[in-house]
Amino acid sequence: MFVDKAKIFVKGGDGGDGLVAFRREKYVPEGGPAGGDGGNGGDVIFRVDEGLRTLMDFRYQKHFKADRGEKGRNKSMHGANADDMIVRIPPGTTVIDDDTQEIIADLTRHGQQVVVAKGGRGGRGNTRFVTQRITAPEIAENGEEGVERWVTLEMKVMADVGLVGFPSVGKSTLLSVVSAAKPKIAEYHFTTLTPNLGVVDVGDGRSFVMADLPGLIEGAHEGVGLGHEFLRHVERTRVIVHVVDMSAADGRDPYEDFIKINEEVKLYNAKLEQRPQIVVANKMDMPVSEENLALFKEQLAADGKEFEVYPISALTRSGVQELLYKISDIVESIPQAPEVEGVVETEERKVYRFEKNEENDFTIRRDNDAFVIDSPSIEKLIKRTNFSTQDGVARFARILRNMGIDDELRRRGAVHGQTIQIGDFEFEFDEKQ
Known part of the structure; x- marks a missing residue:
């Protein structure tokens, strides 16, 4: 099962309490304070692991809490800091604060990580509160509470090439004949409900990853149909391969479908309009396809749209090899990863200096x-x-x-x-x- 969205709770570990203690050595009269500081709580850290492909694990575990720091010790010894909790996530995961909907991090590379819940500081022991007036303080701080929050994880497929188009235009069939992927294929709309990935061997030593993305319909940018469940994955692809059914099945107009799909992608994210796009005229083995293709090209020229159109038949594999060469050429000519919106931030701990007067703090x-x-x-x-x-x-x-x-x-x-x-x-x- 493919899972590309999850909501989980994370909490940094609380800091350990400081200790009130005094020296008790036999030959040290009035030895003074000796209470150590508590240890810091562990952070909750999300780290990218390229071996993961889905968010499936987060369906069964939704709470992640780091350990608490140890309490301060006698003889002014510091309590041990707690270990950080490392949570592995797949590449292409966006981390969003569930309350504010702000993007915490957009993680795409193996080993990339971000602190999502900071652990609390350890409390200070009584050795920290010695003054000229108070030489034996009986004061120690409790540990600071760790940050806690609900976060939403959204995974966007990491693929070089994304197949887009209306339902039942032949995207899954194309992926199945150019790779070892075995997507579900049937003669009804929305057969593909989740993205399928396949590694395509071009045959000349080159290869790339192709994703068969679920079909979309008019209004998808507003969430209609599979809506955002489809469109979020387009953001990660470096090349868009737009598959159009030239057989005009179900009385559809190939050119009208082409325009609608591009409009939905543009309305979802205007930057995607600049992504390299190849138009694939599929089902050319059907009797009316040649006539429809000629009309399609005329309409493209009339509207001033400059797209190369590759006629193929995924069923008979006619024209498929030439298409793969072209896709591979484009993939090699563009950056390794497309520009995506999002930031990587680490939360800075705010420290309050209580002994100083803070204007307007209350x-x-x-x-x-x-x-x-x-x-x-x-x-x-x-x-x-x-x-x-x-x-x-x-x-x-x-x-x-x-x-x-x-x-x-x-x-x-x-x-x-x-x-x-x-x-x-x-x-x-x-x-x-």
Whole structure:
């Protein structure tokens, strides 16, 4: 089965907690703090493996979570960082953030990789909080949470040549006679529902990969029929081979079909209009095909369209070898991979320096009798603060005071004992602090 789209959940590993510890050597009185930092959580990394051809594995495993970093150790030793989680994906996979629909990465080459979920930093141990005034701090940070997100994977077939055309024009038959591929062939529309790949041996030492792409119909760029399920694969091909049924089966007009297909491809992605295209007049073994081909060429000339037309019969293999030579010549003359839209980005970790006053990093609003503080940096600080120690609570209060939150609460009318809410965390306003 061919699977070219999947939605999965990824989460970077949480950072390990920092440790509160003190030196206890026999001959070292008042030895001081010795709690080490926690280790960093592992990243979730997508890496291209050319041995994969589908996204089938992601139908059975949809959650990928990296390991957590180890906690800090005694004697100021750092907890071990967690190993990264490597997730193998096939070449031609686009990674999209499911919430924002932004492209995270467009991966095409073997070994190419991208970090899709960054692991959290390890928390700092109490050795990091020594000051001239506080020489034995009982403060340690919790590890930072790893990034989590839902992502959509879309695989676009990596082929040199893509066969396009209306359903039942003979694309699958052509692929079957020029390669060892065995696509399903039958006399009804949409026989091919998923792309089929075949390696074509030209016979003169050259070869290329050809893809039989599902047929499309008018309105495909808007998702009609197989729509985008077909068109996304055209983006990856270096040469478009447009197969037209010259027998005019079912009363269709070959030239009208040709125009409609090109229009759908153009509306989906205007850049594809610049992709090299060969027109193949198939089913020339039928009685009316010669007459239709002559008319087809006249219509091309009348509209000023310059396309070479190769008459063939995939059934009898007439003209097929000449077509393969031409395709191979074009494949050799263009870049190894077509230009595709997409970027490769790695997420940069944002570090908050809580001890410094950050202007406009928070907003305060009234909710009945409570004051609600909205601030991403403070919510992150809450998750990293260990409130089980008095020193940890005092540090949290000091940071809020240094940011100007206490003064702003007073200005807005907050009084001693009033409820203050930050995310899911609630506490009472203390004028004595």
